[in-house]
Amino acid sequence: MLRVEDLHVAVGGKPILQGVNLHIKPGETHVLFGPNGSGKSTLLGAIIGFERYHITNGKIYFKGEDITSLSVHERAKLGIGIGFQRPPVLRGVSLGDLLKVTGSEENKVDELAESLHLQSFLERDVNDGFSGGEVKRSEMLQLLVQNPDFVLLDEPESGVDLENIALIGQSINQLLEKDGYCGDERCRRKLKEGRNKAGLIITHTGYILDYVPADLGHVLFDGKLSCTGLNPREMLGCIQKYGYADCTHCLA
Amino acid sequence: MQDELRQKAQKALDKSASFGEEIDFNSFNAKEKVHLYLDNLVDLPDEEKKDMLIAGVDVSEKERTGTFIQEDNSVIHASALQDGLEVLNIGEALEKYDWLHDYYWNAVQIDADKYTAKVGLEGESGYFVRALPGVKAVYPVQACMFIGQEGLLQSVHNIIIAEEGSELHLITGCTTGRHVESGMHIGVSEIYVKKNAKLSFTMVHSWAEEVAVRPRTVTVVDDGGVFLSNYVCMRPARTVQMYPTTYLKGQGSVARYHSVLVGHPNTDLDVGSRVVLQGEGSRAEIIARSLTRGGRIVNRGHLVGEQEGVKGHLECRGLMLSPEGVIYAVPELEARVDGVELSHEAAVGKIDQEEIEYLMARGLSEDEATAMIVRGFLNVKVMGLPEELEAEVQKAIALSDESTL
Numbered sequence: 222m223l224r225v226e227d228l229h230v231a232v233g234g235k236p237i238l239q240g241v242n243l244h245i246k247p248g249e250t251h252v253l254f255g256p257n258g259s260g261k262s263t264l265l266g267a268i269i270g271f272e273r274y275h276i277t278n279g280k281i282y283f284k285g286e287d288i289t290s291l292s293v294h295e296r297a298k299l300g301i302g303i304g305f306q307r308p309p310v311l312r313g314v315s316l317g318d319l320l321k322v323t324g325s326e327e328n329k330v331d332e333l334a335e336s337l338h339l340q341s342f343l344e345r346d347v348n349d350g351f352s353g354g355e356v357k358r359s360e361m362l363q364l365l366v367q368n369p370d371f372v373l374l375d376e377p378e379s380g381v382d383l384e385n386i387a388l389i390g391q392s393i394n395q396l397l398e399k400d401g402y403c404g405d406e407r408c409r410r411k412l413k414e415g416r417n418k419a420g421l422i423i424t425h426t427g428y429i430l431d432y433v434p435a436d437l438g439h440v441l442f443d444g445k446l447s448c449t450g451l452n453p454r455e456m457l458g459c460i461q462k463y464g465y466a467d468c469t470h471c472l473a
Numbered sequence: 474m475q476d477e478l479r480q481k482a483q484k485a486l487d488k489s490a491s492f493g494e495e496i497d498f499n500s501f502n503a504k505e506k507v508h509l510y511l512d513n514l515v516d517l518p519d520e521e522k523k524d525m526l527i528a529g530v531d532v533s534e535k536e537r538t539g540t541f542i543q544e545d546n547s548v549i550h551a552s553a554l555q556d557g558l559e560v561l562n563i564g565e566a567l568e569k570y571d572w573l574h575d576y577y578w579n580a581v582q583i584d585a586d587k588y589t590a591k592v593g594l595e596g597e598s599g600y601f602v603r604a605l606p607g608v609k610a611v612y613p614v615q616a617c618m619f620i621g622q623e624g625l626l627q628s629v630h631n632i633i634i635a636e637e638g639s640e641l642h643l644i645t646g647c648t649t650g651r652h653v654e655s656g657m658h659i660g661v662s663e664i665y666v667k668k669n670a671k672l673s674f675t676m677v678h679s680w681a682e683e684v685a686v687r688p689r690t691v692t693v694v695d696d697g698g699v700f701l702s703n704y705v706c707m708r709p710a711r712t713v714q715m716y717p718t719t720y721l722k723g724q725g726s727v728a729r730y731h732s733v734l735v736g737h738p739n740t741d742l743d744v745g746s747r748v749v750l751q752g753e754g755s756r757a758e759i760i761a762r763s764l765t766r767g768g769r770i771v772n773r774g775h776l777v778g779e780q781e782g783v784k785g786h787l788e789c790r791g792l793m794l795s796p797e798g799v800i801y802a803v804p805e806l807e808a809r810v811d812g813v814e815l816s817h818e819a820a821v822g823k824i825d826q827e828e829i830e831y832l833m834a835r836g837l838s839e840d841e842a843t844a845m846i847v848r849g850f851l852n853v854k855v856m857g858l859p860e861e862l863e864a865e866v867q868k869a870i871a872l873s874d875e876s877t878l
Contacts, residue, residue: 271830293833294842302834309828313849322845323835346849367835 222247222371222419223268228279230260230267236277237263239444245371248416250397250433252453253423255441256465261423262306264441265373268421269303270296283371302369304360306376306423310348316359317343324366333365337392353380361392372396372420378429390432396420399434427457440468478583482593485584492771493714493743496685498591501657503624508547514540521619521650528646528679530617538642539614541600543629545622548598557608558641559601563630566601573601576632580663580691580720588687592628592661599630599660604639604670613642613675618658620684621650629660635670635698643672647686648679655683664692666700668723675703680710682739688715696723696752702730704744705853709737709768716745716773721755721783730759733851736768736798745773745803750783750813757785762851764791765798775805778813785814791821792850 223245230238237260245251255261266274268281270293281289288296311319320330320343334340337358348356357377364372377393378386394400398416422429430453438453439446440460448456448468459471489495511517514532517525522532525542534540539553539560553560567573583593600616620627635641649656658680666672680686694700700719719728730746748757763770776785791800804817824846832842 269834272826292839293830294836294838297834297836305831305834309825309831311828311831311846311849313852313854314845319832319835319845322837322841363835 222249222284223421224282225268226280226282228264228267228281229277230263231275231277232263232273237444238267240279241441241444241446243439243446245419245421247419248413249437250399250420250422250435252430252435252438252456253421253441254425254438254456254460254465259441259465260444261441262375265303265375265421265423268373269293269301297367297369300370301373302364302367302371303373304357304364304375304377306379308348308356308360310346312346312349314347315344316347316362319347320363320366323363325368330366333362337362337388354382354385357381357389358385358392361389361396364396365392368396370418372418374420374422376423376425378424378426386428387432390429393420393422393429393433397433427454430454430457440465442466442468478578478593481584482590485590486587486594488584488586488590490586490588490687490714492716492773493687494712494741496588496657496687496712498626498657501624501626501655501685503622503626505545505622505625508544508549508621510547511549514542514550521621524648524651525617525619525646528617528648529644529675529677530615530646534615536612537615538610538612539602541602541614541616542619543598543600543617543627544619545625545627546596546598551600553614555608555610557605557639558610558614559603559605560614561601563597563599563601563632566632573632576634576663576665578663580665580693581661581689585689588659589661589689592630592659592689595628597628597630599632601632602641602643603634604636604641606636607638608636609640610642613644613673616643616645618645618647618660619650620648620653620656620658622656623653624655626657627659629658631660631662633662633664633672633674635666635672637668637670639667640671641673643674645674645676646679647676649681649684654681656681657685658687660688660690662688662690664690664700666692666694666698666726668695669697670695671699671701673701673703676705678704678706678710678713679708680713682709682711684710686710686713686715688717690715690717692717692719692728694719694721694723694726694728694752697725698723699727700729702728702746704730704732706733706742706744707735709740710742711739712741712743714743716747718747718749719757720749721752721757723752723755725754726752727755728757730761732761733853734761734763734770734772736763736765736770736800738767738797740768742768743771743773745775747773747775747777748785749777749779750785751779753780753782755780755783759785759787759789761789762792763789763800763802764847764851765793765795765800767795767797769799769801771801771803773803773805774817775807776815776817777807777809778815779809781810781812783813785816787815787817789817789819790850792847793821793823794847
């Protein structure tokens with residue numbers, strides 16, 4: 222689904238990422254850990270193509286296509302979506318109007334808004350006066366309407382209270398086609414094999430992992446992915462024990 | 474009385490206005506044709522019907538409670554469609570009602586500047602629109618000021634009275650015929666909102682590139698009265714200068730000004746809104762949105778608090794969509810007693826790249842994203858315009874929206 226090769230990214234002339242390699246297959250959900258300022262958001266921004274993240278070297282492939290020089294809009298059209306950590310306020314643009322333009326199945330908007338308790342927000346300007354939790358639910362609603370094949374989530378649980386984390390988790394699962402219920406192992410396997418949607422999630426606390434099953438964890442440190450491979454929950458425990466710098470202990 | 478007014482006007486003929494380029498009346502000396510009165514609006518030429526529609530005036534009179542049309546300096550139509558509403562030519566109204574002389578050159582001073590003086594000295598035409606006490610108009614009365622002749626000076630004097638407890642909506646569309654490039658429009662409007670009455674006054678300017686415009690409007694609001702003023706100027710005009718003022722005389726009276734200005738290259742807009750809060754508990758809000766594609770826009774706002782406990786807020790935002798052009802925001806707050814609450818916020822800049830990328834990440838192209846943000850910025854929805862007029866305004870935005878980023 223997504224392949225990042227030797228990616229170097231600078232922000233305002235300052236190198237942030239220095240050779241990131243990442244491969245996410247269809248159906249997989251990866252989790253990105255790393256200390257503040259390590260460049261996690263930079264990696265997401267570079268994958269979606271935001272202007273301020275300047276790619277100095279390396280390639281990004283999506284569904285086999287080199288997207289390194291495509292615009293944000295072209296990447297979105299190919300099926301990449303992103304949930305913002307701190308999205309801007311759009312004055313005079315109501316959430317409902319925005320969803321009308323971005324969604325293909327308009328009739329589902331109300332239903333989805335209801336599931337995220339956002340019905341009364343459709344009339345309001347996007348993100349204007351939204352609380353931390355409301356911002357995150359609105360991001361999830363926008364993504365569910367957009368329905369991308371590959372989703373980037375930047376701290377989906379930050380600023381969200383405990384009750385609403387479950388709600389956010391549920392909608393991430395819906396987005397990643399992980400919301401089907403299975404009683405036995407065979408069904409679970411079948412579900413997994415049929416799944417195509419993939420995602421990359423940044424989390425500091427790991428709370429979201431209580432709700433969203435993820436396949437692989439990575440630690441971004443010194444501009445590179447230093448530890449890759451463990452189950453994200455185990456990796457989180459290990460980081461708590463050894464710290465980000467020495468996460469390699471966990472892989473041994 | 475008339476002589477006294479004429480004398481005052483005569484003396485003020487050289488008096489410059491406080492703002493705006495000095496206009497030489499001699500550049501607009503086309504000899505005017507007299508246009509005949511039309512009983513039936515269907516008889517208007519199709520071309521003119523279309524031109525008027527752009528400024529929000531629909532001659533089919535669908536969802537309208539009255540129509541007034543002035544072509545050049547002739548009143549060609551004036552009629553009311555709802556009982557309790559009056560739509561007359563101002564001259565006729567002054568003959569009909571003696572008391573109207575108390576309202577005539579009362580809110581606006583005839584010697585305010587050379588433009589008011591000019592209107593005072595010209596043979597005047599213009600509308601008199603009135604809602605009788607307690608009458609609530611469902612739909613707006615529409616008025617059109619139409620310049621059909623090249624190089625003409627159009628002079629207009631309007632009086633609007635919303636009597637006690639009434640509700641009146643007025644849309645004034647000002648426009649030129651499609652072949653007209655140059656002209657001048659001076660419009661004096663005196664507006665009276667009586668006790669507990671509500672008036673919404675929407676003005677759409679849709680002029681041509683060499684037109685000079687000098688409206689002079691003053692509103693007086695009584696106890697419990699509400700005055701909502703909307704102003705939209707989207708199309709090029711060489712120079713527009715106006716500073717409509719409202720005196721909130723009455724207890725608990727309210728005024729809200731909302732203006733949307735688009736500056737095109739070679740367009741100079743100097744537009745302000747002023748509210749003087751005099752009545753106990755009176756409140757005012759001024760909202761302005763300016764966007765330039767190369768023209769110069771001066772956006773003024775002035776709140777004057779003359780009574781303890783009054784509240785006013787002024788919000789002025791400007792968006793530069795071109796490296797050319799100027800947006801000059803001048804918000805002013807003036808407290809004349811203590812205990813007034815006046816505030817303002819002003820911001821001028823270009824579209825935030827982050828907002829554009831946010832929308833692009835949702836699948837919009839850069840142009841679509843820009844258009845959406847500009848539409849949101851101008852947000853004509855909050856003006857509460859009638860649906861089709863809002864659609865016209867939206868269309869005007871879309872037309873002037875070839876992204877010049």
